[in-house]
Amino acid sequence: MENRKIKRHAKSLQQKAHTHTVILDDPTVGRYKVISGGSGKEYIVNVFQKGGASCNCDWATKRLDTLAENKGATACSHTIAVFEFIAAGNGKRVSAWADEQDAKRQHRPVTNLADGVLLTARPVPKRYRQADFLFLAR
Numbered sequence: 001m002e003n004r005k006i007k008r009h010a011k012s013l014q015q016k017a018h019t020h021t022v023i024l025d026d027p028t029v030g031r032y033k034v035i036s037g038g039s040g041k042e043y044i045v046n047v048f049q050k051g052g053a054s055c056n057c058d059w060a061t062k063r064l065d066t067l068a069e070n071k072g073a074t075a076c077s078h079t080i081a082v083f084e085f086i087a088a089g090n091g092k093r094v095s096a097w098a099d100e101q102d103a104k105r106q107h108r109p110v111t112n113l114a115d116g117v118l119l120t121a122r123p124v125p126k127r128y129r130q131a132d133f134l135f136l137a138r
């Protein structure tokens, strides 16, 4: 029962992430601006080289003990939005999971976002347009 509750949390976080706007702020340090789709507030997300990301939203910064445990990483809708943004740039789509078994079942590399949230990414099939095949008619 408890597991199912967390699972829903990962999916609802991802749904919320879809409403945000992500802007690459500084590629040299992996800094992104995330504008909340709900409040219009702007947050700063820093992606760590060793994986995970930090965020300066209330939810992420208020839990100081968990934050220390996670070495500054947080799994809020803003960090998920940034990983979705990065994946989209590589032609991939991200899924968020709270259950390790569910994540492993995707047979994709699993990224641990902290707070018990795992991310997997799968390639998005390219959509071809008719114009892409015109060379065949020549």
Ligand SMILES: [Zn+2]
Pocket (backbone or CB within 6 Å): 043, 055, 056, 057, 058, 059, 060, 076, 077, 078, 079
């Ligand atoms: Zn956040």
